Amino acid sequence: MNISKKTNVIVKTALLVSLAFVLSYFEFPILPAFPWLKLDLGAVPLLLSGFAFGPMVGVLAVGFKELLAFIFKSSTGGVGEIANFLIVGSYVLTASMIYLKGKNLKSAVTGTAVASLVLTAVAIAANIYILIPLFFKDGMEASFFRSYVTFGLPVFNLIKGAAVSLVSILLFSKVSFLIKKESGFNRKGLHSV
Numbered sequence: 001m002n003i004s005k006k007t008n009v010i011v012k013t014a015l016l017v018s019l020a021f022v023l024s025y026f027e028f029p030i031l032p033a034f035p036w037l038k039l040d041l042g043a044v045p046l047l048l049s050g051f052a053f054g055p056m057v058g059v060l061a062v063g064f065k066e067l068l069a070f071i072f073k074s075s076t077g078g079v080g081e082i083a084n085f086l087i088v089g090s091y092v093l094t095a096s097m098i099y100l101k102g103k104n105l106k107s108a109v110t111g112t113a114v115a116s117l118v119l120t121a122v123a124i125a126a127n128i129y130i131l132i133p134l135f136f137k138d139g140m141e142a143s144f145f146r147s148y149v150t151f152g153l154p155v156f157n158l159i160k161g162a163a164v165s166l167v168s169i170l171l172f173s174k175v176s177f178l179i180k181k182e183s184g185f186n187r188k189g190l191h192s193v
Contacts (some may be wrong), residue, residue, distance in 0.1 A: 006046065011054050013061050016045040020065045025073070034152040039160055043088050047168045050096030052179040058092040072158060072178055079134050083126040091119040091161065106167050115145060116161025123157045 024042035029035045047064060050058020065087075066081040072080060098111030127147065132140060140148065 009057065013049050013053060013057055014047045014064075016020075017061050017068070020045040020061070021068045021072075023064045024065070024069060027136045031152055031156055034156065037152060037156040038165065039156075041167055042165060043091060043160075044166045044168045044171065046092050046175070046178060047095055047112075048172055050092045051099050051168070053170050053177060054095040055093050055099065058096045059089050062089040062092055063112045076135075079130065083130050085124060086126050087119055087157075087176065090122040091115045091164070094118045095165075104125060105169070105173070108172065109165075112161070112165030112169065116158060116165060120154055120157040124153050127153055 020042040023044065024040050027040035028193035029037060030039050030163055031037055042065065043062075046058060046061045049061040058178040067086045070078050070086070092115075095108075095115035097113040098114060099107045100105055102110075132145070139145075
């Protein structure tokens, strides 16, 4: 990849990271029993970067977005950002790796479906091993913990995965030519579907 193409990818990824950061401010709870689980669509531009420029660029975009979140809006001392990097990073990596194999609507749908399951599994693990021990130092009541891990986390993250997947696929089919324009990539995009 020549310097012009690298610059193009860097600039477009930076724009997508910035958009993801702004979108992360628009969050809302969807499960009343667990009001701290808030849905935002900040992962959409990050997934678009993974689809357009490859899995590694997508994961780097997630890292930069979480760095911005740590600097400008963290209330967790970086713990939430690390967990979110693991969760969203696993989603973007999985979806964009599967999309890369076919570069069509079917691989995008398959990729985001599998990635939603991976996101859910990683979110459960991150909560059990990172977030709950740090934020609930005295522990959670056993029945609440069970309902959180067996109901709250899976339902929330499957909804989040489905929402991000749907919006990303709909948007990518419309804007992929703009994102990839002059990037030196000759990938068959979803816009042909």
